[in-house]
Amino acid sequence: MSPKNKDLDIKVEYVTRVEGHGNIVVDVKSGNIEKCEFHVVESPRFFEGMLRDRSIFEAQHITSRICGICSCGHTLASIQGAEDALGFKPSEQTIKLRKVLLDYEFLDSHLLHIYLLAAPDALGAPSFVPLIKTHNAVVRRALRMKKTCNDVCDILVGRHVHPISSIVGGFTKLPRPKDLDAMIDLFEGIRKDMEETVALASKLKFPEFYRETEYLGLVSDDEEYPLLSGDIGSTDGRRFAKKDYREATNEFVDPRSSAKFTKLSRESYMVGALARFNLNSNKLHPKAKKAAKDLGFKAPDYNPYMNTVAQVVEVVHCYEHALDILRDLRKKGINYSEELVVGVNEKGHIPVKAGNGVAAVEVPRGILFHNYEIDEKGLIK
Structure with a gap:
């Protein structure tokens, strides 16, 4: 036939x-x-039901379980949604430490994808395991970098999955000078590995494929690459405040999948590293911009396979951005009067009132939206 x-x-x-x-x-x-x-084909998990009638101050410890690899992102989205509902503004120091936490998550997740999921194809291996024999140095580098990132997160928030010390209002434990030094030293210890990661990306071969589509990501009028907060922006020129996220997502159900689908200006849109790069490449850290230039990568790029290259560029950005913040905090010193005790929210640190709060946070694979409505006792409706 x-x-x-x-x-x-x-x-x-x-x-x-x-x-x-x-x-x-x-x-x-x-x-x-x-x-x-x-x-x-993933089963429904009913997190919305689990949260009903629970205290808004408990939400981040529940929602972090939505995803292990993105548990820090869900924690931060939950916290910021709660603070928005309560009308609380976190301190500049708290925001900086949250940015380091989110940078860690991007490093951890992107490195996992680059080395364990994408590299085998590009290096001619059926999976990550055969690379142990054929590209042993690459495997060792991947594990070394991932362990380093996990160690940094352990110091910052108590553990690298489902963070403990990051709560509504701030942190229950702030890093001491020796902790800041340790995190800086850990990151500096993988600088050569970071350079080798960019070099590896230059050798990876991806299919030549072009399909122009719409890309969505957070955008901001600030000069910083927006990850922790921002409006919702589209490469088709549309922009929405975070509270109007439903207008950007337009979720609908398709019988072929248990996950919902979304659309905006076209039949579908893409989120994640390539979307962020296409929207905000001009705001990357200078060393990330150099990495993109060295890789011959520039926006807009309409090849979805180049998402992995965009991840490499974001790895450089988050690495340098986190180091800059940690050095700045080490130089200026930490204000330990902001350290919160466990249960502080139940003791009136943040006045409780009825309200509705929304947070939009970038995580490695796209945008998280957390929306909470609470009653006058701070219970989630």
Whole structure:
């Protein structure tokens, strides 16, 4: 039978090397593709139900469990949504430390994807495991960098998954001078590894594919690359305040997937590293800009495979940005009067009132939106 007349029924029920669970279904009749679908098959988890009637001050410890690799991002989104509902403005010092925490998460997640999920394809290996023999130095570098990032997070918030000390209002434990020194030294210890990561990216080969689409990410009038907060921006020129996130997401249900779909100006849009790069590349750290230039990578780029290269550029940005903040805090000193005791919120540190709060936070794979409505006792409705 010639390919033009061939019938195929393809069902891949476990897609490997993706962060999540998915199936692929392809139907070919007489050589023509009649169906080509990607199904997300994860079960509902009912976090909204778990949060109902719980204190807003407990929310971040629950919502961090939505995702282990993005637990810091969910923690920060939950905290900032709670603070928005309560009308509380965190201190500049708190915001800086939160930015370091988010930088850590980007480093941790991006390095995982670059080395363990993307690199095997580009280096001609079926998975990460064979690279142990063929590219041992690459594997050791990946594990060394990931351990270093985890150690930094342990120092900053108590552990690297589901942070403990970051709460509504600030931190229950602030880093001491020796902690700041330790985090700076840990990061400086992988500087050569960071340079080698950029060098590796220059050797990776990706399919040449071009499809112009709409990209969404956080945007800001500030000069800083927006990750912790901002408005919602589109490469098609649209912009929304965080409270209007539903106008940007327009979620709808499709029977082929348990995950919801979204659309804005076109049939779909892309989020994540490439979207952020296309929207905000002019705000990257100077060394990240240099990395992009060395890689011949510039915005706008419409090849979705280049998302991995965008991740490499963001790795450089977050690494340098976190170091800059830590050095600044070490130089100026930490204000330890801002350190909160456990249970401080229940003791009236932040006045409780009824309200509605929204937070929009970038995490490695896109934007998190946390929206809370609370009653006069601070219980989530």
